[in-house]
């Protein structure tokens with residue numbers, strides 16, 4: 722599952738857990754983006770990586786990869802998939818993505834090649850319509866996950882306004898955000 726994870730929240734974790742169960746996956750690899758070139762004002766990749774490690778630590782089937790962070794340059798999913806394929810040459814790869822991302826996917830770099838490397842699982846997300854027009858139906862599956870109307874944008878806005886993010890994100894992530902003063906007004910957090 723690729724994401725900016727700024728911060729990772731329970732919507733991400735529930736989606737990953739549900740896909741793992743339904744598709745009988747051995748593990749879910751969370752891949753925080755290095756440079757999500759379509760997003761602005763993103764926290765440092767090390768903060769996002771560490772929050773993802775904290776959030777997934779208690780699940781033995783979840784792990785975190787640094788491939789997108791260590792590669793450098795803009796993060797393209799085709800490169801993520803090539804790197805993960807190199808690390809796991811015999812695995813059947815599934816890329817988990819949300820309803821908002823799947824509608825954009827044909828505009829991603831080397832979109833057609835991505836479907837050769839991995840099967841895509843599009844999970845439902847409150848407030849976002851699943852639009853699969855033009856996508857190869859044999860390479861994209863749809864899965865309805867328990868609806869959690871949580872977004873990283875909302876978590877950041879709540880933290881900035883002094884509202885709690887308890888129960889929207891894992892406890893360790895609440896503590897990490899507080900300790901490092903993430904998402905404060907004018908904040909540009911660096912490790």
Ligand SMILES: Nc1ncnc2c1ncn2[C@@H]1O[C@H](COP(=O)(O)OP(=O)(O)OP(=O)(O)O)[C@@H](O)[C@H]1O
Pocket residue numbers: 723724725726727731732733736817818819820821822844845846847866869870871872873874875
């Ligand atoms: N509540 C949710 N339910 C299902 N999928 C989700 C949910 N939140 C995020 N996703 C999916 O997880 C992937 C990574 O998401 P991302 O890290 O960009 O989180 P986000 O909450 O969408 O962030 P932001 O609000 O900053 O755009 C995306 O494919 C996104 O669609």
Ligand SMILES: O=C(O)c1ccc[n+]([C@@H]2O[C@H](COP(=O)([O-])O)[C@@H](O)[C@H]2O)c1
Pocket residue numbers: 722723724725726754757759760796797798799822828829830
């Ligand atoms: O490959 C691309 O061109 C591309 C463009 C936008 C997003 N993505 C990927 O989509 C996933 C979710 O991205 P984001 O920015 O919504 O957190 C993440 O793995 C990104 O690398 C990929």
